[in-house]
Amino acid sequence: MKKVLVTYYSRTGNTEKMAKIIAQGLADKGINVDLKRVDEVKIDSLTEYDGYIIGSPNYFGTMAAEVKKFIDESVKYYRKIEGKLVAAFTSTGMIGGGGETVCLDILKAFLIHGCLCLGFTRLGHYGPVSIGKPDERIERELAEMVNKYVEVLNRINNV
């Protein structure tokens, strides 16, 4: 059974709601999911997973410091998590407020890790961007993201 880490930071709950929807969607598709706040993730557990889905609120156009700390700690596993499947999501205050660059910054770090990063044609191209609380549009986008993530995960062998 494929095992996926869904991890996030959230101060006022919007990103956390997205993470819960994603985790439930993965579980419904038979994925073994760990849902954790970034500060709960044991960095030594990274190699156990087939992939990661990572979310952060938009703070000044990039990820929250807590998510950056997690990513910085992941350097311990540089060249040891190549081929893991990664997707990103964010919650932002407003359209045009920098949500896309949050997802890009997260994905960029995992590209440097040699991970496989998902982009999308029918939703936010770099990952779902919720404007404040997740609404019906974002629920649909999260469901589509989960569908694609699981489809690709089941097709690849991790290297």
Ligand SMILES: Cc1cc2nc3c(=O)[nH]c(=O)nc-3n(C[C@H](O)[C@H](O)[C@H](O)COP(=O)(O)O)c2cc1C
């Ligand atoms: C320190 C800080 C910086 C923020 N910067 C931005 C920003 O640049 N653009 C924006 O649209 N929203 C910004 N926001 C709003 C948050 O991204 C938004 O409220 C988000 O939904 C919070 O997610 P959370 O409920 O998971 O904590 C900022 C909020 C905080 C606290």
